Amino acid sequence: MTKQIEMVQFTIHTSSTSGFPTWDSPLIFNxxxxxxxxxxxxxxxYIGQHLNFDHVISDGKLNLDDAEAWEEKYRQAPMDGSYEDFLQWCKDNDYIDDYAVERYTVN
Structure with a gap:
């Protein structure tokens, strides 16, 4: 008998300040x-920087004070809930635009 493996797939959408999808949107990973x-x-x-940076860039330049505050707030995201809880927090706080989470099994 083949062991079934549970998988989770994330589809993350982000956009630029003009509302157009960024190079990594949608980001799909399993x-x-x-x-x-x-x-x-x-x-x-965070490492892949698949997050919105819109509010820490002004006039084409990174505002370091805003970037540090942005990073610190992201570090405080809730980690004790589900993937959906975390991604909803990211959406509510403008780190991503939208997301989908799907679970499936493979043999």
């Missing part, structure tokens, strides 16, 4: 559920 948790998702989005 992970084995047993090897991935909400903290991993937070780190994956």
């Amino acid at each position: 992970h084995k559920v047993e090897n991935f948790d909400t903290k991993d998702l937070q780190l994956t989005l």
Whole structure:
């Protein structure tokens, strides 16, 4: 008998200040559920910079004070809930525009 593997797929949408999709939107990635948790998702989005940076850039320049506050707030995102709870927090706080989470199994 083949062991079934539980997978989770994330589709993340972000956009620029003009409302056009960014180069990474939609970002679609998959992970084995047993090897991935909400903290991993937070780190994956941050390292890949698949987040909205709109409010820390003005006149084409990064405002370092705003960027530090933006990063600090992101570090405070709730990690004790589900993927959906974390992604909804990101959406509500303008770190992403939208998301979808799907679970499936493979043999």
